[in-house]
Amino acid sequence: MIDVLYFAWVRERIGLPRERIETSAATVNDLIAELSAREERYALAFSDLSSLRVALDQELADFDAPLAGVREVAFFPPMTGG
Amino acid sequence: MRIAVQSEAFDMGAEANRFAAAVQGAGAIVTFTGIVRDSASGDLDVMEIEHYPGMTERALTTIATEAMARWSLADCLVIHRYGRLRATDPIMMVATASRHRAAAFAAAEFLMDYLKSRAPFWKKEITRQGADWVAARDEDEAALKRW
Numbered sequence: 001m002i003d004v005l006y007f008a009w010v011r012e013r014i015g016l017p018r019e020r021i022e023t024s025a026a027t028v029n030d031l032i033a034e035l036s037a038r039e040e041r042y043a044l045a046f047s048d049l050s051s052l053r054v055a056l057d058q059e060l061a062d063f064d065a066p067l068a069g070v071r072e073v074a075f076f077p078p079m080t081g082g
Numbered sequence: 083m084r085i086a087v088q089s090e091a092f093d094m095g096a097e098a099n100r101f102a103a104a105v106q107g108a109g110a111i112v113t114f115t116g117i118v119r120d121s122a123s124g125d126l127d128v129m130e131i132e133h134y135p136g137m138t139e140r141a142l143t144t145i146a147t148e149a150m151a152r153w154s155l156a157d158c159l160v161i162h163r164y165g166r167l168r169a170t171d172p173i174m175m176v177a178t179a180s181r182h183r184a185a186a187f188a189a190a191e192f193l194m195d196y197l198k199s200r201a202p203f204w205k206k207e208i209t210r211q212g213a214d215w216v217a218a219r220d221e222d223e224a225a226l227k228r229w
Contacts, residue, residue, distance in 0.1 A: 008132055008204035009215050055202070058137035074134060074202075078218035081162065081203035082116055082174060082194055 002067070004031075006045075007076035010052065013045040028054050028063045031073065045075075053078055083150055083158050085142045087133065089165035094172055101159050101177045108156035108179035112186040114194060120169040125209045131164045131173065134202035138162070145196045149178070152192070153185040160193065162203065192229055198222045 005018045025031035036043040046052070054061050055074040067073070086092075094115045102111055118129045142160050150158055159177040167173060176193045180186040205216040 005134070007134055007202070008206070055134070055137055058134070058140050060200070074137070076134070076202065077204065077215065078223070079199055079202050080205045080216045080218050081201040082198040 002031075002070065003072045004035075005072065005074040007074065009077055010045050010075050014041055023067075025067055027067060028056070028061065028065050028073065031067060032063070051077060083146055084160070085139060085146060086159075086161045087135075087138050087142065088161070088163055090163070092161050092163070092172060092175065094175055097159065097161065097175060098177060101157065101179070105157045105179040107181065108186075109181050110183035110186040111177060111179045112183070112190045113175065113177040114190050115175045116173045116194075118167045118169050118171045118173055121207050121209050123209065123211070125211070126169045126207060127210065128208040129167045129169070129171075129173075130206040130208060130213075131167065132204045132206070133162075133164045137202050141201045142197070145193060145200065149189045149193050153178070153180060153189040155180050155185065155189055158189065158193070160197070162197070162201065164203065195222070195225045195229065199226065 001020055001022055003018060003020050006014050011017050023031060023034060025034050032046045036046045049063060053076055054063060056065060056070045057072050098113050120126045146158050146160055156179040162174040176190050178186040178189040199218060199222045207214050207216060
């Protein structure tokens with residue numbers, strides 16, 4: 001089981017802030033493919049990866065990063081702090 | 083070093099005084115305060131700031147720890163708000179203290195550059211026309227290269 005979190009417009013597009021899912025995805029890219037295949041709203045949210053960022057266990061990561069041992073995956077747009 | 087992620091308003095003068103009173107062995111203090119800018123059309127109702135609880139504190143601590151080490155700071159402070167803010171409200175503040183001013187200025191700029199694009203905050207402008215997520219700017223990402 002893995003916790004998947006969504007923030008900002010990714011959360012709005014998918015329609016929920018977090019969910020717990022059962023997955024055998026090996027990498028972030030695999031997880032994205034799996035989610036996108038589920039429903040249109042996921043496919044839409046993940047349609048342009050250049051406008052997305054991912055964090056694994058609260059550290060920024062790359063889309064080809066492995067998911068082994070990861071408990072929390074978060075998807076969000078580029079950050080706008082400050 | 084103090085990191086505060088909060089919805090409550092803060093008093094920049096009081097924060098600067100408290101920071102200065104606690105600092106030891108410094109000859110310079112630099113403070114920067116970011117305030118909510120009105121929308122381009124001047125009709126900002128609310129600026130909503132979302133963040134990633136947990137990761138936000140971690141990211142700010144990592145950034146501040148790096149600044150402390152790199153510029154041998156005497157102390158450093160980062161405050162960042164989330165929630166619903168209005169035009170002119172202070173959003174965030176950094177303060178740095180060092181023996182000489184160059185390090186305090188550089189560390190404050192470094193903290194600001196990293197906060198902009200490496201701390202998990204997202205801003206949404208709500209105006210009479212509707213609501214829009216503020217897009218990240220390429221210049222902010224490019225600014226990181228100088229460090």
